[in-house]
């Protein structure tokens with residue numbers, strides 16, 4: 001590896017390194033957000049997506065209880081801790097996560113039946129913010145990948161509607177330009193405003209977007225005979 005005149009780093013193709021991983025490494029080395037994350041003590045460049053969404057939508061203002069779905073390696077929760085130091089935070093991920101001061105972390109599948117109960121018991125009250133950066137492991141088949149990610153978004157939304165405090169916020173990563181029409185309709189039924197956003201730190205070439213639903217209207221109790 002050596003520097004070029006423009007200050008960019010070029011990556012030599014090692015014999016055993018695939019072209020794809022060489023491209024990934026070159027992108028990491030030349031990505032200003034990767035450098036910023038390291039300099040500012042964030043565990044992931046993903047932290048900047050939440051910072052930018054917060055700047056635009058004020059997601060973290062006054063939050064007291066937060067759920068972080070797909071927390072690993074922990075960038076989003078670090079951002080919440082810095083912006084709202086007194087907030088209680090619970091996170092869940094399939095992967096292990098190094099401890100973060102003041103954050104309760106579960107290594108568990110969010111799609112497991114017991115996950116919502118475990119999260120809510122640890123949080124000790126209704127959250128003001130449910131945020132999901134979950135992405136399904138891609139299998140390389142675009143339709144399958146989109147469906148698997150959409151299932152995660154649907155489950156995260158159903159959870160948010162079940163547990164949020166009135167006035168609360170749901171933010172989720174979505175793919176392929178946004179949530180599908182049925183999902184947006186469900187969000188609009190339950191939230192005052194629903195917007196899609198692609199923060200500047202989200203890579204231009206990626207199909208990743210975020211949906212931000214604010215002003216949870218509250219649960220309507222259904223009368224049972």
Ligand SMILES: C[S@@+](CC[C@H](N)C(=O)[O-])C[C@H]1O[C@@H](n2cnc3c(N)ncnc32)[C@H](O)[C@@H]1O
Nearest residue numbers: 044046070072073074075076093094110133134
């Ligand atoms: C893009 S990363 C999250 C990055 C994180 N927001 C940060 O700032 O560090 C997506 C995470 O979602 C997790 N994930 C995907 N499916 C999940 C599931 N069913 N249950 C829990 N976590 C899941 C993955 O393991 C992965 O760690």
